Amino acid sequence: GAGVSQSPRYKVTKRGQDVALRCDPISGHVSLYWYRQALGQGPEFLTYFNYEAQQDKSGLPNDRFSAERPEGSISTLTIQRTEQRDSAMYRCASSPDTSYEQYFGPGTRLTVT
């Protein structure tokens, strides 16, 4: 079946603009995770959802970052008033109900100029 998809794959935006990153998980997967990954580092946890409920947002760097998953499927990570330090690869992963194994999407490369 289809894997996790993310869009856009690449996003270049000017400092101060808002961006919305989309994640479409594997159908039926209960849990959805957002990570940020810098070059040479492991994925840095941002937030995750079980169904539509945001379980933990302690990894979000500041209040410019927010995420939602209103119908328990597709999720959007929004960054308001982007800054250059927000430039990174943003990864989404989903996990089925009966195991904790995560499956990653291809990522969105965000560049803030």
Added chain:
Amino acid sequence: QKEVEQNSGPLSVPEGAIASLNCTYSDRGSQSFFWYRQYSGKSPELIMSIYSNGDKEDGRFTAQLNKASQYVSLLIRDSQPSDSATYLCAVNMGDNDMRFGAGTRLTVKP
């Protein structure tokens, strides 16, 4: 602070040797442990999961878990150049709260 620690490497082994990758974690209540492989420029790919103390083998890969020592490892037997990648340790610290280590970069030399 929930932490997962890995040696960043790089770890270099000759082709055919055993590569040993190690990981420690801080949350004693963690129950699920995973190893991901990430090729340069690609997304992490799940290769092993382990939930109980002891060893779990899958082909050339063996995961080892010691909850008392809060330690999990991955052994790769008969290493191949195609195994060259970054290996990420991930720990589920309860209620699907997954945390990753920084990864160990492995190079297998022909």
